Amino acid sequence: MRDQRRGPLASVGLHTALVIASAVAVFPPLWLVVTSFKPKSEAFSTDVVKDPTLRNYQHVLGDTEFLTWFGNSLFIVVITTLLGVFVAATTGYAVSRFRFPGMRPLMWLLLITQMFPVAILIVPLYNIMSTLGWLNQPISLIVTYLTVAVPFCAWMMKGFFDTIPVEIDESGRVDGLNPFGTFWRLVVPLAKPGLAVTAFYTFITAWAEVAYASAFMTGEENLTLAAGLQTFVNQYTSDWGSMTAAAVMIAIPAALVFSWAQRHLVAGLTAGATKS
Amino acid sequence: MAVDTSPAMDPAAGAKGARGRGSRVRKAGTPPPSRIRNALTRHWYAWAMVAPVVLVIGLIIGYPLVRGVYLSLTDANEANVERTIGINHIPATYQTVGLDNFQAILKDQVFWDRLSWTVTWTVSCVALTFAIGLGLAVLLNRRFAGRTLYRSLLILPWAVPAFVSVFAWRLLYNEKNGILNKVLHGGGIDAVPWLNDPTMAKVSVIAVNIWLGVPFMLVALLGGLQSIPGELYEAAEMDGASPWQRFRHITLPGLRSVSSTVILLSTIWTFNMFPVIFLLTRGGPGDSTEILVTYAYRLSFVNSPRDFAGASAWGVLILLVLMLFAVVYRRSLRKQGEVW
Numbered sequence: 001m002r003d004q005r006r007g008p009l010a011s012v013g014l015h016t017a018l019v020i021a022s023a024v025a026v027f028p029p030l031w032l033v034v035t036s037f038k039p040k041s042e043a044f045s046t047d048v049v050k051d052p053t054l055r056n057y058q059h060v061l062g063d064t065e066f067l068t069w070f071g072n073s074l075f076i077v078v079i080t081t082l083l084g085v086f087v088a089a090t091t092g093y094a095v096s097r098f099r100f101p102g103m104r105p106l107m108w109l110l111l112i113t114q115m116f117p118v119a120i121l122i123v124p125l126y127n128i129m130s131t132l133g134w135l136n137q138p139i140s141l142i143v144t145y146l147t148v149a150v151p152f153c154a155w156m157m158k159g160f161f162d163t164i165p166v167e168i169d170e171s172g173r174v175d176g177l178n179p180f181g182t183f184w185r186l187v188v189p190l191a192k193p194g195l196a197v198t199a200f201y202t203f204i205t206a207w208a209e210v211a212y213a214s215a216f217m218t219g220e221e222n223l224t225l226a227a228g229l230q231t232f233v234n235q236y237t238s239d240w241g242s243m244t245a246a247a248v249m250i251a252i253p254a255a256l257v258f259s260w261a262q263r264h265l266v267a268g269l270t271a272g273a274t275k276s
Numbered sequence: 277m278a279v280d281t282s283p284a285m286d287p288a289a290g291a292k293g294a295r296g297r298g299s300r301v302r303k304a305g306t307p308p309p310s311r312i313r314n315a316l317t318r319h320w321y322a323w324a325m326v327a328p329v330v331l332v333i334g335l336i337i338g339y340p341l342v343r344g345v346y347l348s349l350t351d352a353n354e355a356n357v358e359r360t361i362g363i364n365h366i367p368a369t370y371q372t373v374g375l376d377n378f379q380a381i382l383k384d385q386v387f388w389d390r391l392s393w394t395v396t397w398t399v400s401c402v403a404l405t406f407a408i409g410l411g412l413a414v415l416l417n418r419r420f421a422g423r424t425l426y427r428s429l430l431i432l433p434w435a436v437p438a439f440v441s442v443f444a445w446r447l448l449y450n451e452k453n454g455i456l457n458k459v460l461h462g463g464g465i466d467a468v469p470w471l472n473d474p475t476m477a478k479v480s481v482i483a484v485n486i487w488l489g490v491p492f493m494l495v496a497l498l499g500g501l502q503s504i505p506g507e508l509y510e511a512a513e514m515d516g517a518s519p520w521q522r523f524r525h526i527t528l529p530g531l532r533s534v535s536s537t538v539i540l541l542s543t544i545w546t547f548n549m550f551p552v553i554f555l556l557t558r559g560g561p562g563d564s565t566e567i568l569v570t571y572a573y574r575l576s577f578v579n580s581p582r583d584f585a586g587a588s589a590w591g592v593l594i595l596l597v598l599m600l601f602a603v604v605y606r607r608s609l610r611k612q613g614e615v616w
Binding site for chain 1: 445
């Protein structure tokens, strides 16, 4: 960080630029919140507060499938996160600590799979799910989200395990723990921040996924939040009041979790991607 | 109990351990293990740990990938794939057609139009996002009152799930009643068809994607800036370097490793950015904002009849373009002496 003296003119310039940038950053979500409190007929009025009302929230919670979608999303995301983190952690640890035949190809595989676009996997996955009869079942999305999250998370976990001193493992061995015991009892507790961030990454990836969710889930009661939100505003209806209220209720938990995890997230993203 | 595979950091200790185990095994009276058995006892643990990932990748990425490539060589569509209607099971009747799909796509102007728009979209999004992110990071990389507040406001777009933000933008862009046009109207300017005019729609989707992408750039680059030692700047200042020279010769080189990573990541993400386009314009008006990924999606899930073979062929082409990019990018970094 640099500490230098600025003239008053430079100070004004600095703050002006930052205020403008912050306003641009904050305005769209803020406007969403404001709109959600407006009566339905006034959704597009420019008044900030005129007859604020909770009707939109009541409508979304009481008369739509919103809570079902919320439950679907939560279920899918939690299972994906648990499985994804466990699988990614063991791999990250193995790649970080051991040199074994097949390690190099595995590292390449993890890197390359991050590049796979939705476009190439979605059709075969759709066909497979339809053959298995898994369309409209949460399991289809859980399995699919693992393909998205696991390679990246394994890569990130490797970065975290690299920062834990090897002496810890050695002391475990000296004390007669087998490698799995060392991993489970000594290394995993130390890697908790890393695990939390990986879990968080999986969580937001799955929480905000649109393409697979829109393609695999069709019945209204099977939708996830990302797909369900589209039903409020599409070519047939435009219920902006309900849409904004639902959007706010989706965004607030995500934003809270995010504000807690974002510092570690960037370290993980860049470290995982640069070290090899 | 097998001990473990060779520890990464200390090959000597690993070798010692192996020798110790070997002698123990022989003392117990078993014949010297074969090479495979030896490898198995040495590495079973590491292999067991990576097995779940290999399984996951193999089953749910490898198999679909192979199948996707196979489908791209057939004429599969909604009407001839294997399916079950009620109790009737209808077997697949599609056939291999060789490279016909690819030939048809590459001859068709649509592919080249979509490719050139995708490249325009990716380059302008990444370049502008990087420039704005770098600018803001440089502004924030100093001590002043309100720094933490600005920082948390600026990364807010990242905290909100992307699909929610996209709907917020649709609210702002609404042609008849959106706040952007109301403000312009107040200033005496005619309503702008943000999402309904091919050119404006392109500008609008790029703007939204930049808005979504800046926070990640900002935070990553800010981290990079903070790792540049302050003494370098002091020394340069003493030697009479202008602010621009300091930026050009200290800041930019100091950011090289972090920026090569974020540019690569953000290029891949933007190239495949499905939700922004799909939710904001559905590729419209017409197909003017359709990027390769959303177009392939449209072929298999929006158009009727669903063209699975065509979509798979598009997918294969997208993958080839990305791999080409990664190879070229890596080579250019190598030339500059990066080890990535």
